[in-house]
Amino acid sequence: MLEAVVFYTLAALILGFGVLVVTARNTVHCVLFLVANFLCVAVLYVALSAEFLAVIQVLVYAGGIVVLYLFVVMLVNLKRIPDAYPDPRGRARLGMIMSVAVLLEISLIVGYTAAHPAVSAQATGSLTAGGNTEVVGWLLYTDYLVPFEVASVLLLAAIVGAIVLAKKEL
Amino acid sequence: MTIAPITPYHYLALSAALFMIGVMGVMLRRNIIIVFMSIELMLNAVNINLAAFSTQWQNAVGQVFAIFVIAVAAAEAAVGLGIILAFYRNKDTLDVDEMNIMRW
Secondary structure (H helix, E strand, O other): OHHHHHHHHHHHHHHHHHHHHHHOOOHHHHHHHHHHHHHHHHHHHHHOOOHHHHHHHHHHHHHHHHHHHHHHHHHHOOOOOOOOOOOHHHHHHHHHHHHHHHHHHHHHHHHHHHHOOOOOOOOOOOOOOOOHHHHHHHHHHOOOHHHHHHHHHHHHHHHHHHHHHHOOOO | OOOOOOOHHHHHHHHHHHHHHHHHHHHHOOEHHHHHHHHHHHHHHHHHHHHHHHHHHOOOHHHHHHHHHHHHHHHHHHHHHHHHHHHHHHHOOOEHHHOOOOOO
């Protein structure tokens, strides 16, 4: 009961802020709605007992990426904001078609899984034994050590790329 | 009145709806910063799915993958915003329709 109330409240907030991000006229307002959306998603992670992921979401997304967006919005100092498409009909139709395609795909998958029920997960409780952070950290530094290092190289490349791209002249 | 318990399908539906909002943002807006924010929304939808199934199967690998998705999203945002700055410096606009040098 409580779980359902929490889920529906958070889902409504996430979707509402998502719509506001896409529809708001002022770009700064869009960024602020994006922060609210990310924070609601972080609360959803807590409800899913993925606490470490929630902290990472707040630190990296709401703390880091959004500040980057705000800096760019300030730096570009828009004189004329490009508004929505002058002929939104064609674009809206295309978007609707894509949305309906995604919805069809999801309902096909749901129908398939409802017809072929998978083996029920054995709730070993390994996810919460010794703390969520410990479990995730253990996996990250044993089974997924190589992807972890590759991710660090990717971030280094992104740092260099961002500096090179944003510099006026090398 | 009883409310049906929350299943992974509920999370799938939420994630699909958020993903569709992101797709609509990419299709409908011309401001390139808002297009980038819509892409972040789509990545968040993917992360909700990963976390939901991670909890359902009591297996933390989904959360590890969500962390990798966040790392790649951070890299993408840094490089993408650098490109936006370079574009703005050259064209003095943020309209994606003006980005047509390499369009055939």
